[in-house]
Amino acid sequence: MKMKCNCWMFIPIIVSVFTIVGFFATYAIALQNKKICRLNLLEWKQKCYLRPPLLSIAGDTPPESSIFSQVLNMTAFLVITIGVLRYAQLKAKVKKPWLNIFGLITSSLTSFGMTIVANFQLSNYGKVHNVGSVITIAFGGFACWIHAVLTFQANINNKGLKLGIFRVFLSAIFTLSFIIYFLLMAQRSYLPSARVQWVSITSLLLYVGSFAIDFQNYDFEVHSKEKQENPSGNVSSVIAEYHSEHL
Numbered sequence: 001m002k003m004k005c006n007c008w009m010f011i012p013i014i015v016s017v018f019t020i021v022g023f024f025a026t027y028a029i030a031l032q033n034k035k036i037c038r039l040n041l042l043e044w045k046q047k048c049y050l051r052p053p054l055l056s057i058a059g060d061t062p063p064e065s066s067i068f069s070q071v072l073n074m075t076a077f078l079v080i081t082i083g084v085l086r087y088a089q090l091k092a093k094v095k096k097p098w099l100n101i102f103g104l105i106t107s108s109l110t111s112f113g114m115t116i117v118a119n120f121q122l123s124n125y126g127k128v129h130n131v132g133s134v135i136t137i138a139f140g141g142f143a144c145w146i147h148a149v150l151t152f153q154a155n156i157n158n159k160g161l162k163l164g165i166f167r168v169f170l171s172a173i174f175t176l177s178f179i180i181y182f183l184l185m186a187q188r189s190y191l192p193s194a195r196v197q198w199v200s201i202t203s204l205l206l207y208v209g210s211f212a213i214d215f216q217n218y219d220f221e222v223h224s225k226e227k228q229e230n231p232s233g234n235v236s237s238v239i240a241e242y243h244s245e246h247l
Contacts, residue, residue, distance in 0.1 A: 008085065008220055009212040015078045016209030022071030023055060023201065029067065030058040039195055052190035054197060056122045056129065065121055072118035076111040082211055083107030085220055086147070093154040103150055106143035110136055137178050144171040144207055156214050163213055170210075173203040 030036045036053040051057045059068025087104040094100050116132025148167040152160050177200030184193035 006216070006219060008215040008218060011078060011085075012082055012209050012211040012215065015075060015082065016205045019071060019075045020202065020205050022067060022075075026055070026059045026064045026068045026071070027053060030064045033064075035061065035064070037191065039198065053194045054190070055194075055201065056117070056133065060122045069118045072114050076114035076118065079114070079208065080108055080111040082208065083111070083143075085215065086211065088220060089156075089214065089218055090150055090154050093156070094150055095153060099146060099150060099153075103143060103146045106139045106146060109139040110143055113137075113139060140204060141171070141175050141178070144174055144204070151214075157217060159213060163210065167207060167210060170203045170207045174200050174207070177203065 027036070027039075031038060031053070035051060036058050037050050039053050055068075059065050083104050086107070087100055090100045090103075091097070113132045113135030117129060117136060120128040120132065122129045144167065148164055148171050151164040151167055154160060177196050181193050181196045181200065184190075184196060
């Protein structure tokens with residue numbers, strides 16, 4: 001079977017790769033400037049009197065904050081772009097339209113939370129930053145589970161079962177990781193909580209990257225018409241077109 005590729009499938013891949021590279025660059029620079037501890041520090045053998053390597057702390061002060069903000073803002077834009085494309089793709093395929101709408105809404109709110117986290121640093125606007133983190137985590141988790149269900153229902157390219165199971169697995173890791181994260185933070189176990197946070201972030205980015213499989217055989221086009229007196233003439237929509245010549 002010949003695999004078909006198009007430019008749309010590279011958007012989720014770019015999001016995953018670009019974001020994880022940007023986050024690790026933020027971590028590496030903060031580590032180099034001796035602002036945070038190492039993730040692989042052995043607590044019972046070594047001591048570190050710096051701040052824990054939580055992502056919000058690693059990107060809290062310049063120059064790391066500039067990289068962190070830029071990366072997260074661009075990621076937020078691309079995530080909402082993927083959400084819109086995904087909504088258009090599934091509009092005619094799912095049995096429950098409201099679930100597809102909720103998928104778009106949760107993806108949009110996740111992106112909104114990311115912009116808050118990106119533009120309000122923890123040390124300067126701690127409460128606002130934490131609100132953005134909660135929005136990102138909560139709606140990001142909801143979006144993962146909703147799109148996992150939609151994956152089973154749409155069964156695009158007859159890959160719904162395998163891809164759906166994979167997304168359920170990633171959704172479970174993301175959800176459990178942040179439950180453990182909040183429990184560890186409540187116990188002031190900052191280094192273990194930082195490690196769990198990085199696991200959850202990685203699982204979420206892998207999830208976003210998996211949409212490349214859904215977009216592999218689709219082209220998306222935007223059609224618009226000038227507004228007319230006839231309501232039917234006012235059309236502006238995103239159309240997902242499936243290309244079957246992928247055998």
